Amino acid sequence: MKKRDSLYFNQLQDYYAENGILPSFSGIASLVGLKTTSAVSAMVDRLKEAGFLVSMPDKRLAPGPRFYERKQLLEYVPAGIPQDMVNVGSDHILIDRFLVKEPSITMIITIKGDSMLNAGLLDGDKIIVERGTTSKVGEIVVAIVDGEFTVKFLAKDKQGYYLKPGNAAFADIRAKDELQIFGVVTGSFRLY
Structure with missing residues (x-):
């Protein structure tokens, strides 16, 4: 893509x-400051060819x-002692593809409360949940316990499966009647 097209x-x-919604061709001309429809058309064609735009029916x-x-642009940013940066050039990441492996079984759920604080999940965070995948002990799951939803670590002992919070101020949860795994948490994000 040309540098100007990038802008x-x-x-x-x-x-x-x-x-x-995206603007019309005349709207694009006005938005980006192009004078002719042929210049807009050529730019749009280049963006379509690169996969950034498509035409609807x-x-x-x-x-x-x-x-x-x-x-x-950077491989990582240290959260501890400052270090030289490792530049990866201009790799691109599609956030949706990065977070979502199978869209048909994936949903986003908002965390409420602080029982998973030590797992890095804060009140208001969004979690990526995959339904229908096999859960393992130690994974963070969204579970249905006696008809009510919660997010916790899946744990197991001699008595069977139970849910363990990520905050010592909360007690373990054992189902009285039924424990179902709604989905496995595969990622999270938050807005500041």
Whole structure:
């Protein structure tokens, strides 16, 4: 993608984030400052070819498969002692593909409470939950205990399976009647 196309594309992403729709060709010209429809058409064609935009059956533009890619410029940022940065160039990550392996069985659920604090899950965090996958002892699961939902570590002892919180201020949970695993937590994120 040309450097100028990259700047135009960034403006289109911001416009889409604010409006939930991409502008018309004349709207794109106005947004990015192009003077002719042929220049807009050529730029849109390049963005389509790169997979950032697609045309819908009614000719409207829509986000393409690469529309939500985000640049990964650094390999990591140390949270401890400062170190030299390792630049990975301009790799791109699709956040959805990074977090979601199978969309048909994956959902996002909001955490409420602080019983998983020491597991790094805070009140208001979003967890990625895969339904229908086999859960293992030690994994974080969304469970249904006697008809009520909770998120905890799956644990097992001589008495059988139970749920262990990620906060010592909370007690282990054992089902009186039934313990079902709703899904396995595969990731999480939060907005600051």
